[in-house]
Structures are given as C-alpha cells and as structure tokens.
Amino acid sequence: MSILIKNIKQLVQVHDYNVMIVKGEDMKTLPVLENAYLYIEHDTIIEYGEMEYCEGIEAETIIDATGKIVLPAWCDSHTHVVYAGNRTSEFVDRINGLSYEDIANRGGGILNSAKLLQDTSEDDLYEQSINRLEELIRMGTCAFEIKTGYGLTVEAELKMLRVIKRIKQESLAKITPTLLAAHAIPSEYKDNKDEYIKLIVEELIPQASDLNISHYIDVFCEKGYFDLDDTEAILKAAAEHNMRPKIHVNQFNILGGVGLGTKYDALSVDHLEELNDEDIKALKNSDTMPVALPGCSYFLSIPYTPARKIIDAGLPLAIATDYNPGSAPSGNMNFIVSAACVKLKMTPEEAINAATINGAYAMGISSMYGSITRGKKANLIITKPLSDYSEIPYAFAHDPVEQVIINGQLKDIKNPEENFRI
Ligand SMILES: N=CN[C@@H](CCC(=O)O)C(=O)O
Ligand SMILES: [Zn+2]
Incomplete structure (x- = not known):
C-alpha cells in the first residue's frame, strides 16, 4: 500500500534527523517545507521534499493537497x-x-x-x-x-x-x-x-x-x-x-x-x-x-x-x-x-x-511518532484549505481537519460508517 500526497501548501514539523523532544527556545521553531510532497508505504513515512523533486514517484493512492497543510497527527x-x-x-x-x-x-x-x-x-x-x-x-x-x-x-x-x-x-x-x-x-x-x-x-x-x-x-x-x-x-x-x-x-x-x-x-x-x-x-x-x-x-x-x-x-x-x-x-x-x-x-x-x-x-513513543521524519509512523492530519498553520489555533472551535492518515491508512473521517480498527 502506498500513498503520495502532492502540492502540500505547508508540510509541518519536518525533521531530517529524528527528534525526541523540543525544549525552551527551540520550541519557537517549527520546521516547515512549502509546496511539498510526502510519500508513504504501508505504515511508514518513506520520503518527502519540495514538489520539484516529486517527479517519477508513483503510488496506489494520490492525494492533491493544494492549499492544505499536512502535519503529524496530535x-x-x-x-x-x-x-x-x-x-x-x-x-x-x-x-x-x-x-x-x-x-x-x-x-x-x-x-x-x-x-x-x-x-x-x-x-x-x-x-x-x-x-x-x-x-x-x-x-x-x-x-x-x-x-x-x-x-x-x-x-x-x-x-x-x-x-x-x-x-x-x-x-x-x-x-x-x-x-x-x-x-x-x-x-x-x-x-x-x-x-x-x-x-x-x-x-x-x-x-x-x-x-x-x-x-x-x-x-x-x-x-x-x-x-x-x-x-x-x-x-x-x-x-x-x-x-x-x-x-x-x-x-x-x-x-x-x-x-x-x-x-x-x-x-x-x-x-x-x-x-x-x-x-x-x-x-x-x-x-x-x-x-x-x-x-x-x-x-x-x-x-x-x-x-x-x-x-x-x-x-x-x-x-x-x-x-x-x-x-x-x-x-x-x-x-x-x-x-x-x-x-x-x-x-x-x-x-x-x-x-x-x-x-x-510524554508517552515514551517519540522515536516513532510526533514528527515528519523518514522511518516514522505515518499518522497525519491533512487540513482543510488554510492560509497558514497558525490558523489552526487562531480559528478556535473550528474544525481544521479534513482527512486523517492513521497507521498509513487514509480515512474518510466524514463517513459515519468509517472504522478505525485493525
Ligand atoms: N485530578 C484528577 N483526575 C482528573 C479528574 C478526574 C475526575 O474528576 O473524574 C484530572 O486529571 O483532572
Ligand atoms: Zn487527569
């Protein structure tokens, strides 16, 4: 199973080298890749980068995320x-x-x-x-x-x-x-x-x-x-x-x-x-x-x-x-x-x-969860079209989430029949 997310407006919390924790002053930095793609195989993040380097990547499911933000699931x-x-x-x-x-x-x-x-x-x-x-x-x-x-x-x-x-x-x-x-x-x-x-x-x-x-x-x-x-x-x-x-x-x-x-x-x-x-x-x-x-x-x-x-x-x-x-x-x-x-x-x-x-x-799982890093689990939020990631906290009580990828599986969260079980 493979998924390619293309034309991502902002790919948020991207770390080439794995991180386990962010402290103090470093918490002010949130690494973002603009106009990006993300490629997933099975339950794992395999590759990401700027759209210009996406050419030739094929996948069973292709998602166009124009105007949308992708970030690690909460x-x-x-x-x-x-x-x-x-x-x-x-x-x-x-x-x-x-x-x-x-x-x-x-x-x-x-x-x-x-x-x-x-x-x-x-x-x-x-x-x-x-x-x-x-x-x-x-x-x-x-x-x-x-x-x-x-x-x-x-x-x-x-x-x-x-x-x-x-x-x-x-x-x-x-x-x-x-x-x-x-x-x-x-x-x-x-x-x-x-x-x-x-x-x-x-x-x-x-x-x-x-x-x-x-x-x-x-x-x-x-x-x-x-x-x-x-x-x-x-x-x-x-x-x-x-x-x-x-x-x-x-x-x-x-x-x-x-x-x-x-x-x-x-x-x-x-x-x-x-x-x-x-x-x-x-x-x-x-x-x-x-x-x-x-x-x-x-x-x-x-x-x-x-x-x-x-x-x-x-x-x-x-x-x-x-x-x-x-x-x-x-x-x-x-x-x-x-x-x-x-x-x-x-x-x-x-x-x-x-x-x-x-x-x-704080759950002892940050070696595998919590950032966009090659090899980490593909647990992701794809937002509705947003101007910037800061709109997520700004528009309080709005629901910014359009789609969820959990354990590498794309889920139709609006469908009441959708299930999230193994
Ligand atoms: N404070 C202790 N436990 C919970 C409240 C539990 C309850 O009221 O049922 C808490 O974290 O706030
Ligand atoms: Zn509690």
Whole structure:
C-alpha cells in the first residue's frame, strides 16, 4: 500500500534527523517545507521534499493537497477516556456555585464515576470508550495515553486495564496504558487510607504487572487524595515492577510532587496549575516532561499552567486534553492547541511542538511518532484549505481537519460508517 500526497501548501514539523523532544527556545521553531510532497508505504513515512523533486514517484493512492497543510497527527499524552456514563449533574451543581472540591467532599466526583464503572459490563465499557476514541481520531488525534482510575477496586481496575488492552489491540491508534489506582480514596477506605495503599502496593501493582499491559504508574498527589508519602510508597512499589511514573501533581496545591516525580525519573508530571521555583529547578535536572492541561483549567475555572515560566526557563512542555467526565469532558486537541496560545500565551509554533513531538515524548513513543521524519509512523492530519498553520489555533472551535492518515491508512473521517480498527 502506498500513498503520495502532492502540492502540500505547508508540510509541518519536518525533521531530517529524528527528534525526541523540543525544549525552551527551540520550541519557537517549527520546521516547515512549502509546496511539498510526502510519500508513504504501508505504515511508514518513506520520503518527502519540495514538489520539484516529486517527479517519477508513483503510488496506489494520490492525494492533491493544494492549499492544505499536512502535519503529524496530535499526540494526546493524558486521557481518562475509558469511563462510564457522564457527570452532567455535577456540571450543573458547579454552575450553581459548588466547587470541584465541594462535590468530591460530598462523596461525588471520581467516586461517582467509579460506582458507575463498577456497575458497567466490560463489553459496554469497551463500546463507550472506543466510540469516544474514534470521535477523537476524526478530530486528528492518533496517539493516546489512557489511564485507569475509575475502578478503585482490584477487580474493577483490572477490568479497566483489560478494556484498554482490547482498545490497544483493536484500534489503529497508538495506545499507551497507565495504571492510576491511586486516583481517589474509595469510600470503604475513607478512614483507613493506608489499607487502600497496601492493596495497591501488595495486590494491584503485582497483578497489573503480571498482565503486562501498563508500564506506567500514576498517582493523584493532592490534598484530600494522596500525600507525598503515599505517592512515594506507590512509586517505589511500581519501580520494582519497572513501571515509570506519569503523575498528577500541583493541580490545586503544591505538595512537592514535582520533586518526587523527578526523583523517581517520572516520564511526565501533569497539571502544574500551581508551580514554584523549586519545581522548575527539579525539572531542569531531569528527563521529566511537564504537561499542561488547559481544558481542565477552562472547565473548572482554575489557573492555567504557567507555560511561559516553564518554556522561558529552557524546559520542554507538552499539552494534552485530560479528557475525563469530571474536570475536562472534551478530547479535542484542536481546542487544546488554541487554548495553549490564547490562555497559556504560547506561540502557534510552541503549541504545535507541545501537541506533537513533546506529547509523543510524554508517552515514551517519540522515536516513532510526533514528527515528519523518514522511518516514522505515518499518522497525519491533512487540513482543510488554510492560509497558514497558525490558523489552526487562531480559528478556535473550528474544525481544521479534513482527512486523517492513521497507521498509513487514509480515512474518510466524514463517513459515519468509517472504522478505525485493525
Ligand atoms: N485530578 C484528577 N483526575 C482528573 C479528574 C478526574 C475526575 O474528576 O473524574 C484530572 O486529571 O483532572
Ligand atoms: Zn487527569
């Protein structure tokens, strides 16, 4: 199978030499080839260049991309897309004045989603989740991290892991699973948090490790959830099973989770709506990717991650959706790229770097995803006709995506019958 895309107005994020991460000042640069072609064989980017060098290249499928932009598909490194039902009633409660914390204190929030998920069959959970995921592929995302965390019992967390495994096996999207058993304290452990941590450490992590699905561990390190000691106990146990941290830190309060994350060589530390100089210092001496989640800030009306402080300190930054039923019920990366520009004051170049190559890094897949590089996987967005790539974040809430190539397959995203499964 071969595809040739011709007359591309702008081929974006082109790197002749493979890149794994883009940091600081370098995030301002987005390499672009004007009037270009791109040639794909099977699932791989084989060749690209200026149109004048395209002569003689033949392919089974030829796409004329006159006026259009081609870029790597979005890499969403933080999602909770496997969940049951929704939490619209809490949405209304918040409109009427309750805070996210008030709702959690009443026993709602994550615990509500956990109850729903525990009562949902594995097949139903799979169907709900893959349908959400396919809607997101139509919006241009082809790589997703997916967390557990709405099970909160050994049985239900393993059910979530099996659903994620099935999605990983059946979807054309690239999936990175993460174990987030420490997402909230189940009500039966309300006065006995240590017992729940013991359950995670002694039963869940070893059983999850035996399933060999997830190589990443997450903890919601936050007041009222898991403190620094709890988090460390879980990271330590996970490290013995070769699970690397990707943790929720600094969403509402600074507990020292960033420093703890870097100490345990976290692949990413996510949220960072609150951030101090010590956190910046810890990140500077690490291989840890900071991840901003502007959809959560928008939906909960909490501060936005100080992206300028992070990037101007010479650090890398990724952006992701945090797609979940409580704090960010949207997985639209086009919106996230726009919000990064408008609210986090990132340039379009920085935002696109953050949503492609740095998103891929935050899933440990940037050697094969996140840039237009010979040998990398062909996961691509072909836009509608646009004046320039900066129109993607500029025209917020518009849908810039016309076609998607996922794993080397051209998909008709407007056709409701189109499927994105292997
Ligand atoms: N903060 C922790 N976890 C999610 C929210 C989960 C929920 O409310 O269901 C987040 O990243 O925002
Ligand atoms: Zn999250």
